[in-house]
Amino acid sequence: MGEPGRESRDELVARAVRALQTLWAGTSPDPDPALIGDLARLVADDPTDEQATAVLGHLYWHRYEQHGAPCDLDDAVRVLAPHFFPDRMFLIPDGLRTEIADAHSTHVDTRLAQALTGEGDVEENLSELAAWCWFLLEHADPDNDQYGVHLGGLGTVLYTRYNVLGDVNALLQAIGLLSRATRVTPAGHPSRPGIQGNLGSVRRIITHSR
Secondary structure (H helix, E strand, C coil), X not given: CCCCCCCCHXXXXXXXXXXXXXHHHCCCCCCCHHHHHHHHHHHHHCCCCHHHHHHHHHHHHHHHHHHXXXXXXXXXXXXXXXXXXXXXXXXXXXXXXXXHHHHHHCCHHHHHHHHHHCCCCHHHHHHHHHHHHHHHHHCCCXXXXXXXXXXXXXXXXXXXXXXXXCCHHHHHHHHHHHHHHHHHCCCCCCCHHHHHHHHHHHHHHHHHHC
């Protein structure tokens, strides 16, 4: 039980859900800042609270759509990104899916290192990471500069799969993805040199195998 006179977790979340429903109905222009603050503190105490984080993320997203403040977009991505899985996509607003996919794409190198050095079977780890990258790519925007990062990340995972497991099919997929990534990633993009370097490595392997 909560303290007398103090709003419980369930009461706070229920109030936030009602507020969100009111916003969706168009009868209120903005969420109550105090409500967002209370909910943010609740989520900070328990980031695994799925219902609370989902509602908070939607409140941030609604406010961003209304006013376009980058901080609200950043907060929406941060709060909802942990729910970005195929079976949890109903929690993610349609307009936010590309933003979250792009945010995840910047961490593929870290996840690749973990797949190689962490617990579990390396082949299984690499297969799971490749599937994750394909999933991110499905939600990426081909007209966005970050699209090449998605292609390059997946290509690098598949290239690594060849290096570790000798999977030739993965190598052939990697060269196609990395070639495309090089074409679509603009000059000056910080990821372009790494993509070009990996493409060069793959091409040398194919050339020497002939």
